[in-house]
Amino acid sequence: MKDIYKKTQNDITPKHLFYNRRKILKLGLALTAYVASNGITSAFAQEMFDRKINTLEEITNYNNFYEFGIDKTDPAKHAHKLTISPWSIEISGLVDNPGIYDFSEIVREMSIIQRTYSLRCVEGWSMLIPWNGFQLSELLNKLGVRDEARYVSFETLYRPEEMHMQETNILNWPYREGLRLDEAMHPLTIMATGVYGEPLPKQNGAPLRLIVPWKYGFKSIKSITKISLQREEPVSSWNQQNPAEYGFYSNVNPTVHHPRWSQASERYIGGEGEGYLGNLFTKRYDTKLFNGYEEVAPLYEGMDLSRYY
Amino acid sequence: MHKATKTLNIRSLFDLVRASVRRLRSWHIYVSLLVPLLFLTYDLLSGRLGVDPMRAIEKSLGVTAIYILILTLCITPFSVLTGINFIRFRRAFGLMSFFYIILHFSTWLLLDMQLRWVEIAESLTRKPFIVFGMMGFLLLIPLAATSNNYSMKRLGKYWQKLHKLIYVAIILGGIHYLMMEKTLQNDAIITFIIIIALISLRFFKIRKINWL
Numbered sequence: 014m015k016d017i018y019k020k021t022q023n024d025i026t027p028k029h030l031f032y033n034r035r036k037i038l039k040l041g042l043a044l045t046a047y048v049a050s051n052g053i054t055s056a057f058a059q060e061m062f063d064r065k066i067n068t069l070e071e072i073t074n075y076n077n078f079y080e081f082g083i084d085k086t087d088p089a090k091h092a093h094k095l096t097i098s099p100w101s102i103e104i105s106g107l108v109d110n111p112g113i114y115d116f117s118e119i120v121r122e123m124s125i126i127q128r129t130y131s132l133r134c135v136e137g138w139s140m141l142i143p144w145n146g147f148q149l150s151e152l153l154n155k156l157g158v159r160d161e162a163r164y165v166s167f168e169t170l171y172r173p174e175e176m177h178m179q180e181t182n183i184l185n186w187p188y189r190e191g192l193r194l195d196e197a198m199h200p201l202t203i204m205a206t207g208v209y210g211e212p213l214p215k216q217n218g219a220p221l222r223l224i225v226p227w228k229y230g231f232k233s234i235k236s237i238t239k240i241s242l243q244r245e246e247p248v249s250s251w252n253q254q255n256p257a258e259y260g261f262y263s264n265v266n267p268t269v270h271h272p273r274w275s276q277a278s279e280r281y282i283g284g285e286g287e288g289y290l291g292n293l294f295t296k297r298y299d300t301k302l303f304n305g306y307e308e309v310a311p312l313y314e315g316m317d318l319s320r321y322y
Numbered sequence: 323m324h325k326a327t328k329t330l331n332i333r334s335l336f337d338l339v340r341a342s343v344r345r346l347r348s349w350h351i352y353v354s355l356l357v358p359l360l361f362l363t364y365d366l367l368s369g370r371l372g373v374d375p376m377r378a379i380e381k382s383l384g385v386t387a388i389y390i391l392i393l394t395l396c397i398t399p400f401s402v403l404t405g406i407n408f409i410r411f412r413r414a415f416g417l418m419s420f421f422y423i424i425l426h427f428s429t430w431l432l433l434d435m436q437l438r439w440v441e442i443a444e445s446l447t448r449k450p451f452i453v454f455g456m457m458g459f460l461l462l463i464p465l466a467a468t469s470n471n472y473s474m475k476r477l478g479k480y481w482q483k484l485h486k487l488i489y490v491a492i493i494l495g496g497i498h499y500l501m502m503e504k505t506l507q508n509d510a511i512i513t514f515i516i517i518i519a520l521i522s523l524r525f526f527k528i529r530k531i532n533w534l
Contacts, residue, residue, distance in 0.1 A: 083507055272451075275441045
């Protein structure tokens, strides 16, 4: 038993408990106990679960989704305009079963799992979020990836009537991201369809988003409408906007310098204490290579990570 | 006839303003410029600062500082244009802006960077947006230190020259604000335009508006 992030529904505390901070501390202990009982002694796992899991309120009121505004409170304010039903996903490129699929049609086929991951934003903050969704590898296997495919590219919905920032040129819309095929097939890479066992809130990228926990948050593209398997390295929006600051890989790496934010440490959003004043002190933790998910290291063997940042 | 009455009314209105400004004391300015801090404290205690109050406080203190500095720059042209002498309050505005900058810097050092000196040193040397902000802050230290009657007398004509540094400092502050986020923000762009416009005013000879 190595994968501490895989949990069954039984290991998940009922949702109402998450709204109560005092109980979250208990949950933290329970998780630590769970980790201990499974014989996992990795320092990272311990430290990770010493932090409390962020509340739904924190997760849904503090995030980046530039389609709805630049401020981290904008997604919660404006995402209600987004229509998520019907939602179709166009799958194209080097796959055996290309086509336009309905979101529910895809989800029905997948085995839903629960993963609590640390989300490390390139801006130097992080949260601990209990996602539910499915492994991207399961979807890719069902689609039948052709041998020539090397990369997966993703696109967010483009609908300026509902996403007002798409009328500006702060980014080259639609938002695009990509992964190398082996990164996409890694068991840690998931497509999230929910948080805390509930469907994904619109501001967090409903109905379907990527989660790659060892990369900076912006790689985890939201509200996906297009997936394509291809031979060439895909375009990624932030890389296009500022290639010196955001590379294609964007693996969490405390040793790769960023001109704006310190990557050596991260502030843990939500704070250590209780109430509003408890939120004020957001303790800094040392940032770990690959956000602590060391099992992905073999993917980058022999690569100069300061060059391929 | 009608026009004359109108002019007269505006004149008497300004006389009224002039009279009340004459009654204003510096401490009125110091106290009123504490109001933003009061609001911020209230917002913090009532939970209005959201999920990450630290970032909200840090930003609000910085923005308040830069806007008080902008008001400081407005004082001379405003006084010349209207003939209402506000210049004796310039010190209060300047020092209060510096007070907010100290709070902004302390928030960064204590609550944001949490005294992690290695990262602080890295930020101060390798992160342009922090370097600009810090340079602006450093430039304002001698200005704040000489914002008293004794230094004005001591420095004589050099005092005026020294205090021209405010233009450099506020431009640095404006750049600091512009570079803060991943992309340019409207608020920072507008602030920068205001700063440039106010500094450009110095290149024009402004006179009192006659009909006032």
